[in-house]
Amino acid sequence: MSLPVFLGDFDQLPGIGEIVVVRGAEAKHIGVRRLREGSEIYLANGADLVVRGALMHVDPREVHVRVIEAERRERPTPHVTVVQALPKSDRAELAVDLMTESGVDCVIPWAATNCVARWNGAAKADKARDKWQSAAREAAKQARRAWIPPVEPLHSTSEVLDLVREVVADGGAVAVLHEEETASFAQFAERARGAGHVVFVVGPEGGVSPEELAAFRAAGADSVVLGPTVLRSALAGAAAINALGPLTERWGH
Numbered sequence: 743m744s745l746p747v748f749l750g751d752f753d754q755l756p757g758i759g760e761i762v763v764v765r766g767a768e769a770k771h772i773g774v775r776r777l778r779e780g781s782e783i784y785l786a787n788g789a790d791l792v793v794r795g796a797l798m799h800v801d802p803r804e805v806h807v808r809v810i811e812a813e814r815r816e817r818p819t820p821h822v823t824v825v826q827a828l829p830k831s832d833r834a835e836l837a838v839d840l841m842t843e844s845g846v847d848c849v850i851p852w853a854a855t856n857c858v859a860r861w862n863g864a865a866k867a868d869k870a871r872d873k874w875q876s877a878a879r880e881a882a883k884q885a886r887r888a889w890i891p892p893v894e895p896l897h898s899t900s901e902v903l904d905l906v907r908e909v910v911a912d913g914g915a916v917a918v919l920h921e922e923e924t925a926s927f928a929q930f931a932e933r934a935r936g937a938g939h940v941v942f943v944v945g946p947e948g949g950v951s952p953e954e955l956a957a958f959r960a961a962g963a964d965s966v967v968l969g970p971t972v973l974r975s976a977l978a979g980a981a982a983i984n985a986l987g988p989l990t991e992r993w994g995h
Contacts, residue, residue, distance in 0.1 A: 747883045748772060750785035750793060755812040762793060764805040773802045783807065788882070788890035790814050815888040818992040820914075820940045821847045824979040825902050827854035827946035828861065833976040834870070835877040840980035842881035842891055845992065849878065850894045852902055856948030867896050899954055903961050906941065910962030914939035918950060918958050919978050923967040927982070930966045931989035942982045947975050 748768045756762055762785060764772065777783065777797055785793040785807060791814055795807035824846050829837050838849060851874065853861065861867040874893040882890045897905070906916045915934040917927075919942060934940045943950070943958060950958075955965060973981055987993040 744886060745782055745784050745794065746775060746777070747784040747786055747886050749879070749883065750787055750807070752785075752787050752791065752793075753789070755791055755814065756793060756809045758809055758812070760809045761798065762795065762807045762809060764807060765803065769805045770802045772797070772805050773800060782810070784886065786883070786888045788879070788888075790817065790888050792888045817847065817889055818845065818994075820934060820937045820990060820992065822983055822986065822992070823848040823850060823905075823909075823939070823941045824983070825850045825852045825897070825905070825941060825943045826979055827852045827944055827950075827975060828857045828859040828896075829974075829976045830947065831859055833974070834859070835873060837976035837979060838874045838877040838893070839881040840977060841983060842878045842887070843885040844980040844983040845885075845887075845987070846891050846979065846983055847889070848891055848894065849874065850902070850905070851896045852943075853896055853898055854946050855899070855951040855954060857946040858948070859946075861896050871895065899957070902943065903957055906943075906958060906961040906963050909939050909941050912939065913937060914941065916941040916943065916958070916961075916963035917982070918943040918955060918963050918965040919945070919968050919982060920950060920955065920965045921967060921972045923965045925964065925966045927966050927968050927985055928989065930964050931986055933964075934986065935990050940986065942979055944975055944978045944982075 781797045794811040795809045799806035915937040917930045
C-alpha cells in the first residue's frame with residue numbers, strides 16, 4: 743500500500759534531512775491516523791512539490807517530519823479544465839471529488855440556463871465555492887496528487903464563452919459533452935492530442951440549452967457524445983478525463 747499523503751506548508755523543496763513542521767488540521771489528521779514516530783508519509787504542498795519523510799515528533803498541534811526525498815512532479819499534458827454546470831446540491835461535491843481523483847487541473851462552476859441549483863448572492867457563492875475547494879483538496883490527498891486543482895469563481899455563460907474563445911485562439915481544444923451529438927469522443931481526442939489545454943463543458947441535469955450549445959459552437963467548441971449511455975452531470979467530467987488519458991500523453995504514453 744502506498745504511503746498516506748498530507749499537506750505541508752512549503753513553497754520550495756526542502757533539503758534531505760531537513761525538518762518540515764506540520765501544524766493545524768493536518769497535524770491533527772496525522773494524529774487521528776495513529777501514525778507513530780518513524781512512520782513514513784508523503785507531504786505535498788498542493789503546488790507540485792512532494793516530500794517523502796519520516797515522522798520525528800507527533801502531536802495533535804505540531805508534527806515534525808524529517809525529509810528523506812523531495813521532488814517536483816510534472817503535471818500531465820494537455821492541461822484539463824472542466825466547466826461544470828452546477829449540479830444538484832447533494833451531488834456537487836461528488837462531482838468535484840470524482841474529477842479531482844481523475845486528474846482535473848482546474849474546475850470552473852457554471853451557472854447554466856437549465857441549472858436547478860443556484861448560487862444566489864456573493865455570500866452563498868463564496869460558501870459553495872469553499873465547499874468545492876475543500877472537496878478538491880481532500881480528493882487530491884486521497885489520490886496522492888501533488889497538485890490541488892483550483893476551483894474558480896462562478897462563471898456566467900458569457901464568461902465561459904470568453905474562456906472558450908481564448909483557449910481555441912491559443913491552439914487548445916474545447917468539447918461540449920452532449921448526449922444527442924453523433925461526433926465521437928475519439929475524434930475529439932485525436933485533435934486534443936497536440937493541444938496544450940483541453941476544456942470540457944459539462945451541462946446540468948436538464949442539459950445544455952440549444953442557445954448555449956449554438957453559442958459554444960460559434961465560439962469554436964466541438965460538441966461530442968461521450969459514450970453510448972447518458973451519464974449524470976456529476977459523473978460526466980470525470981468520465982471524460984479518464985477517457986482522454988490513454989488517448990493523449992496524460993497517462994504517460
